[in-house]
Amino acid sequence: MNQDNEMTNNRATKQNEDIDLIEVFMQLWRGKWIIALFMVLTIILSIAYLFVAKEKWTSEAIVTYPDSGQIANYNNAMSVLYNQNPANAPTVVDVQQRFFSRFNSAISALSQQLGNQIRPEKLTITPAVKDQPIPLIISYTAGTAGEAQKTLTTYIQQINKRVVTELDNDLQISINSKVEDLKADLATQEKVAQEKKNRRLQMLNQALIIAQQANIKDTRVQQAETLSEDTLFVLGSNALSATIKNEATRPLPFDVSYYQTRQSLLAISALKSKPDSTYSLRYVMKPDLPIYRDSPKKSLILLFGALMGIILGSVVVLGRNMLKTR
Structure with missing residues (x-):
């Protein structure tokens, strides 16, 4: 129941x-x-x-390491600078990473700076591939599609120019420092060569005095190159006097390293920077003109209403x- x-x-x-x-x-x-x-x-x-809401449009660009041709002038300059020590010269990959890492740091700093303004601007940098440092997606959000594309292009160009200018200035400093080092090296070698020449004159004059005192006028040996410094007097006073007379016009005795240093100095002094043809990045995709706005979404807002x-x-x-x- x-x-x-x-x-x-x-x-x-x-x-x-x-x-x-x-x-x-x-x-x-x-x-x-x-x-x-x-x-x-x-x-x-x-x-x-929808009529009064502020629109948001986002333009995107994809960038990566510059091509070897875009950094050719800088790379060639580094090769000349390290001509005496080629093993220490940076490779093309090293130069590419140097330029792009400097660009990445500068654009990231700009993004933070724009976000901290009284009227913040949205500039974001994200990896195009997860867990990969390159390529990078750089995006900028503005009130219109054209403004977003134009502003993003301007910011990338400004950062590229700043990075290239900074690295070019560093290159000029390195060139000037290397030129000064080579000039100092040449001056040292010239001073040593002059001291060698003066010492040779002293030895010849001493040998001439001994030859005159020993009344040796003519050479008494057939192979003078075998003589030591203490036996030069056997050349005779006549030969010694002629040698001393012409020694003043004789060039300084330089070794091979002097001419190698001289060659390096001429090559480095002739270096000319070309920042206008140098780039810190390469576009995989240039800043695009967005077709769809981020907000407000017309269909969603009407459906929600x-x-x-x-x-x-x-x-x-x-x-x-x-x-x-x-």
Whole structure:
């Protein structure tokens, strides 16, 4: 009996719930014009919002390491600078990484600076491939599509020019420092050569005195190159006097390293920077002109407005009927 009573109660409860749902639906149906009015009003408000809302458009560019041709002048200059120590010269890959890492740091600093302004600007840098340092996606958000593309292009060009200028200045400093070092090296070698020449004159003069005192006028040996400094007097006073007389016009005795240093100095002094033909990045994709705006989304806002109108209208209809019932 108890089970039969429970089943009967459950059926009655279910019927009451069905009746309540049907009643709610009928109330909503009777108030459909009110719901429709609210929906129209909220759609109108959504359209008004679309007219006054600030639009956002995002332009994107993809950049990576510069090509070898874009850094050829800088790379050639580094090769000349390290001509005496080629093993220490940076490779093309090293130069590419140097330029692009400097660009990446500068554009990241600019992004933070723009974000901290009174009127913040949105410039973002993200990897194009996850967990890969290159290439990079650089994006800029503005009020119009054209403004976003133009501003992004301007910022990238400005950073590129700044990086190239900074590295070119570093290159000039290195060139000037290397020129000064080579000049100092040459001056040292010339001083040593002059000292060697003066010492040779002293030895010849001493040998001449000995030859005169020994009354040796003519050479008494056939192979003079085998003579030591102490036996030069055997050349005779006549030969020694002629040698001393012409020694003043004799060039300084330089070794091979002097001429190698001289060659390096001439090559480095002739270096000329070409920053206009040097780049710190290469475009995989230039700043594009966005086709779709980021916000506001027209379809979503209108759909949300219509949904809110239906909800508000339904609340009003059900609330009014509830008040009447009470």
